[in-house]
Amino acid sequence: MTDEKFIEQNQTVVKFIQLYCDDKHKNKDKKDGILKLFYNGKNLTSMPYSLCDECESLLLYANQRLQNCPHEIKPKCRNCPNPCYEKAQWKQMAKIMRTSGMKLGLIKIKRFFGAQI
Ligand SMILES: [Zn+2]
Structure with a gap:
């Protein structure tokens, strides 16, 4: 995929996980971190986040x-012929996408994962 696409996909993931963690893990300790986007041998950009351990590792x-x-x-992950997520992570991510997606109006989520989620 292109660098732009890679950045966009990561932005979506950060946004959705952050939203989920803020909402569902209010009482957990949060860690401030920076996600460095490295792709095709280039440092593209970095994105700050503040997540609990569990959400950070998923990110x-x-x-x-x-x-x-x-x-x-990149196909939508949902339609991918060779899905690369392991089952546990996929389920967790699907839950996050669903929960945060409802907040955001389900537009981005469909673009990211496909319509059936
Ligand atoms: Zn969390």
Whole structure:
């Protein structure tokens, strides 16, 4: 995928996980961190976040999957012929996308994962 697409996909993930964590994990300790976007041998940009441990590790996982996505033109993850998420992470991510998506009006989520989620 292009650098722009890679950034956009990561932005969506950060936004959705952040929203979910702010909402569902209000009482957990949050860690401030910076997600550095590194793609095709380039440092693209970085994104700040403030998440609990659980959400942070999912964010880093998602970032890594995107980095390793073999598709030149990335399909929606939901429609991917070779889904790269492991089951537990996929379920967690689907839950986050669903919960945050309802808040945001389901537009981005469909673009990201496909319409059936
Ligand atoms: Zn959290």
